[in-house]
Amino acid sequence: MESIFHEKQEGSLCAQHCLNNLLQGEYFSPVELSSIAHQLDEEERMRMAEGGVTSEDYRTFLQQPSGNMDDSGFFSIQVISNALKVWGLELILFNSPEYQRLRIDPINERSFICNYKEHWFTVRKLGKQWFNLNSLLTGPELISDTYLALFLAQLQQEGYSIFVVKGDLPDCEADQLLQMIRVQQMHRPKLIGEELAQLKEQRVQKTDLERVLEANDGSGMVDEDEEDLQRALALSRQEIDMEDEEADLRRAIQLSMQGSSRNASQDIPQTSGTHLTSEELRKRREAYFEKQQQQQQQQQEQQQAPPGQLSHLCERPTTSSGAPGSDLGTANYPGHLCKTNIRRL
Numbered sequence: 001m002e003s004i005f006h007e008k009q010e011g012s013l014c015a016q017h018c019l020n021n022l023l024q025g026e027y028f029s030p031v032e033l034s035s036i037a038h039q040l041d042e043e044e045r046m047r048m049a050e051g052g053v054t055s056e057d058y059r060t061f062l063q064q065p066s067g068n069m070d071d072s073g074f075f076s077i078q079v080i081s082n083a084l085k086v087w088g089l090e091l092i093l094f095n096s097p098e099y100q101r102l103r104i105d106p107i108n109e110r111s112f113i114c115n116y117k118e119h120w121f122t123v124r125k126l127g128k129q130w131f132n133l134n135s136l137l138t139g140p141e142l143i144s145d146t147y148l149a150l151f152l153a154q155l156q157q158e159g160y161s162i163f164v165v166k167g168d169l170p171d172c173e174a175d176q177l178l179q180m181i182r183v184q185q186m187h188r189p190k191l192i193g194e195e196l197a198q199l200k201e202q203r204v205q206k207t208d209l210e211r212v213l214e215a216n217d218g219s220g221m222v223d224e225d226e227e228d229l230q231r232a233l234a235l236s237r238q239e240i241d242m243e244d245e246e247a248d249l250r251r252a253i254q255l256s257m258q259g260s261s262r263n264a265s266q267d268i269p270q271t272s273g274t275h276l277t278s279e280e281l282r283k284r285r286e287a288y289f290e291k292q293q294q295q296q297q298q299q300q301e302q303q304q305a306p307p308g309q310l311s312h313l314c315e316r317p318t319t320s321s322g323a324p325g326s327d328l329g330t331a332n333y334p335g336h337l338c339k340t341n342i343r344r345l
Helices: 014-023 030-049 056-062 075-086 096-101 145-156 173-176 190-214 224-261 279-302 308-316 335-343
Strands: 090-093 111-116 117-124 129-132 141-143 161-166
Touching: 014 030, 014 075, 014 111, 030 056, 030 075, 075 090, 090 096, 090 308, 096 111, 111 145, 117 145, 117 173, 129 145, 141 145
Parallel strands: none
Antiparallel strands: 090 161, 111 117, 111 161, 117 129, 129 141
8 A cells, every 4th residue: 555645644734635635646735725715715805895895794704814724724625625626526515415316325436525623534446445545544544345335424423524526536556556456454554643652652661671671680689669669568567566566555454444443442433435535545555664664674583583482473563552553553453464464575
């Protein structure tokens, strides 16, 4: 399909691409199409002047921009139609009642021009095969005879206006070559934007891969992602250890409260409900850590004392008055809690 002429999209010059892809050559430029548009504007101005140059309609017409072209490169159907008249070609609306009454099979035509909003493109038969010559594609798209009618119907459903090109198109190399051979297309062409995005993504992936290979080539350096993972795991382990210590503290406080509730001489009343306030929890936490320090000191003394003096570690601690204590740090602990704390320490 290298012999097929296919202009790709530049700016908003789709009308120029549509005409040149239809005629299979660089027949029209933006300057030539602009000249046709200015000529149409002048003809319209002269018709409006027939009603009087001082009329409101005429003054309004002069203030309006051209309906046949704009600065972006868009050209109207009138410009395209007048450009084709130079080659003796005529445009007929595909779904008009006049054309539908002819009941012509689309595959028996030679070409179509399709328009949606401000985009124009050509569908043309070259040799014995149909091609979509849309300038937004990276190349010509082969359309089978059986798919042509469905393709045109789909365009109409999407809001396209379709025009049949009537008349003899100029000879071209692609048409002559494809009269003798038929082509096959293994991969459908992409839209130009899709191809550019794919190429950009491939370049980014290649650059990233080269950077990784260069960083790891014989250097023995640990990948940055691996280092981040190791740091995350270390932080996670620290958080788990802190949660375990918090859970141990809560269990110790709960056991101490259970032991205190059975002591008739308890000075601190038990809080209502099962949940502690933040202030109560803070005080009990301080008492708990103070108790741990006391038990660590007792353990150190135990390591130096004879075995017969170990029994005092499980005796109930008392306050300075000799009575059972009311403070959490000197509370009356059950024997099983004392043994548990000795094992933990």
